[in-house]
Amino acid sequence: MFISKEFTFDAAHQLVNYNGKCENLHGHTYKLRITLTGDIDKSGMIIDFNLIKKIVEEKIIEKLDHNFLNNIVAQPTAENILLWIWKELYPVFNFPSCKLYEITLWETENSFVTYRE
Template identity: 55%
Template sequence: MKVTKIFTFDSAHNLTKYNGKCENLHGHTYKLEVTVEGELDDEGMVIDFEILKDIVNKVIIDKLDHHYLNEVFGFNTTCENIITWMWKELKPELKSERYELYKIKLWETPTSFAEITSNDVYHKD
């Protein structure tokens, strides 16, 4: 079974090595969807939503919300690069005998997002 929790955070950034509007400083209200896959426990849960919220807030949201992403990261702050970083940070935190991280979807705007799933080859160890 899969369960998903949705988060939002506000951050500013500008793209480097880019020729266009986004090379200028601008901000987004990002929407982050984190999906965990696993087996139900004795209480009928894959993972308690409060536990999932606490982990994502500690590992991701607290580090990015109301921050200038170019100062947080040493890479070009594209949606694709940010979500790859998120995957690497969350994967070990959302792994147990019963469940594991399955998918992350990061919405940069209401019509544009990047997505990583456990089936994607390029991030496998």
């Protein structure tokens, strides 16, 4: 079974050695979906939504929201930001009952990247 939670954050970035609009400083309202997989435990849940929220806000949102992403992620493309998020969350969402399955990051309403191992 899968359980997902979505988050939003606002951040600025610019792409280095890129020929296009994104070489200029600009920002996005990003949307992030975290999906975990696991079995339902004796409480009737895979994991409490509040625990997902607490972990993601502490590990990701507090670091990225209203920040300049170039200071955190080298060449902050959607792909590189997503890989950074995965590396931050994968060791944390490693419970006996559930594991990180997939994450998706929307840079715009119609442009997004998804990663899973």
